[in-house]
Amino acid sequence: MISPENIEQLMRPELKAMKAYTPVEPTDVLSQRTEIPAEKVIKLDGNENPYGCSARVRQALANYAYYHLYPDPEQRELRKALEEYTGLSSEHIIAGSGSDELIDLVLRLFVQPGDKVINCPPTFGMYPFSTDVCGGKIVNIPRRKDFSIDVAAIKKALDKRTKVIFVASPNNPSGNLTPESEVLELLDTATIVVIDEAYSEFSGVTMARLVPEHSNLIVLRTFSKWAGLAGLRAGYGIFPLNIVKYLMRIKQPYNVNAAAQVASLESLKDIDYLRSTIKAIVDERERLLTKLGEADWLRVYPSQANFLLCSVLNGKAKTIHQELQTKGIFVRYFDTPELKDCLRISVGKPEHTDALIAALQEIC
Numbered sequence: 001m002i003s004p005e006n007i008e009q010l011m012r013p014e015l016k017a018m019k020a021y022t023p024v025e026p027t028d029v030l031s032q033r034t035e036i037p038a039e040k041v042i043k044l045d046g047n048e049n050p051y052g053c054s055a056r057v058r059q060a061l062a063n064y065a066y067y068h069l070y071p072d073p074e075q076r077e078l079r080k081a082l083e084e085y086t087g088l089s090s091e092h093i094i095a096g097s098g099s100d101e102l103i104d105l106v107l108r109l110f111v112q113p114g115d116k117v118i119n120c121p122p123t124f125g126m127y128p129f130s131t132d133v134c135g136g137k138i139v140n141i142p143r144r145k146d147f148s149i150d151v152a153a154i155k156k157a158l159d160k161r162t163k164v165i166f167v168a169s170p171n172n173p174s175g176n177l178t179p180e181s182e183v184l185e186l187l188d189t190a191t192i193v194v195i196d197e198a199y200s201e202f203s204g205v206t207m208a209r210l211v212p213e214h215s216n217l218i219v220l221r222t223f224s225k226w227a228g229l230a231g232l233r234a235g236y237g238i239f240p241l242n243i244v245k246y247l248m249r250i251k252q253p254y255n256v257n258a259a260a261q262v263a264s265l266e267s268l269k270d271i272d273y274l275r276s277t278i279k280a281i282v283d284e285r286e287r288l289l290t291k292l293g294e295a296d297w298l299r300v301y302p303s304q305a306n307f308l309l310c311s312v313l314n315g316k317a318k319t320i321h322q323e324l325q326t327k328g329i330f331v332r333y334f335d336t337p338e339l340k341d342c343l344r345i346s347v348g349k350p351e352h353t354d355a356l357i358a359a360l361q362e363i364c
C-alpha cells in the first residue's frame with residue numbers, strides 16, 4: 001500500500017508550503033472557548049452586520065419551493081436585479097459564492113505559475129491567499145503611513161509578468177478610500193486592476209461606472225457586509241465584457257446556490273430597510289470614533305467602512321485583545337510588520353459600543 005509520505009509527494013510542493021489563512025471564528029466556537037453564553041457574545045471581529053439580514057429575506061428563504069432544483073447557471077434574475085441596483089448592464093455582472101470566489105476566479109483566469117500579483121498591505125488577506133493557491137507570486141507594495149497606496153512604487157514594480165493589481169477601497173483594515181485619480185493612473189498600466197468595494201455601501205463611493213469604458217477594470221462587491229448575508233456567501237463583480245465572456249466559461253455552473261440567490265434578490269427588494277441599517281451603522285461608527293478618540297492611549301483612524309482601526313500606543317494591544325475576550329467582546333488583533341499593536345473593531349449596535357467602552361475603561 002502506498003504510504004502517507006508518498007501521497008504527500010504527489011501533492012503540489014508550493015501548496016504544501018502555503019501558510020493557512022487566519023479566518024474569524026464563529027460565535028459558537030468563541031462561546032465554548034470562553035464559556036460565555038453565545039447570546040452574550042459581542043462579536044466585533046468580522047465586520048459582519050449586527051442587524052442581521054432583512055426579515056423579508058428570512059421569509060423568502062422559508063417560502064422558496066425549489067431547493068431540489070439546480071439554480072440558474074446564468075444567474076439571470078439576480079443579474080437583472082443587480083443591473084437596476086448598480087446602474088450597469090447585467091452583461092457586465094457575474095455573481096459569485098461571496099466576492100472571495102470572484103477573487104479566486106479572476107486569478108485563475110489571468111495568473112499562470114510564476115506570474116506576479118500586486119498587493120498593497122496592510123490589506124485583505126484573501127489576495128495573497130488566492131494568489132498562492134494559483135501558483136502566482138505576490139509582490140507587496142506597502143501602503144504609506146496614512147494607508148494611501150503608493151502608485152509610483154506600484155508602477156515601478158510592474159513588469160511583463162505582472163497580471164493583476166488588487167486595491168480594496170475602502171481598504172480593510174484601514175477604512176480609507178483610494179481616490180478615483182489614483183485608480184485612473186493604475187488603469188493606464190497594462191495590468192488588470194481589481195477594485196474591491198466590499199464596504200462601498202458604507203462610503204457611498206464606487207468606481208463601477210468606469211468599468212464599461214476600461215477593458216482592464218474589475219469592481220468587486222458583496223452582500224456579506226451591508227445586507228447581512230455573510231453566512232450565505234453572495235457576492236458579485238462588475239467586469240468588462242471581454243472578461244465576462246471567459247469568466248462565465250471557467251466558473252462552476254452552479255456557483256451561487258439557490259438560497260444565496262433568493263436572499264440577494266429579496267435584499268434588493270427590501271432596500272429601504274437595509275439602507276436604514278447602513279445609516280445606523282455609519283452613525284454608530286462616528287459615535288464609536290469619538291468615544292475611542294477620548295482615550296489618549298489609542299490612535300483611531302477615520303473610516304469609510306463599518307469598522308475602525310486603532311493603534312494601541314501603550315504597547316498593550318495583545319493584553320487588551322485578550323482581556324476583552326474574557327468579557328465576551330471579540331475584536332481583531334493585528335501584529336504584522338505593517339500593523340504593530342493594532343486592533344480592528346467592527347461597528348456594532350449602540351449597546352455594543354457602550355459595552356466595549358465600559359470594558360476598555362475597566363482594563364486600562
Ligand SMILES: *Cc1c(COP(=O)(O)O)cnc(C)c1O
Nearest residue numbers: 098099100124172198222224235
Ligand atoms: C469581507 C471582505 C470580502 C469578502 O466578501 P465575501 O463576499 O464575504 O467573500 C472581500 N473583500 C474585502 C476587502 C473584505 O473585507
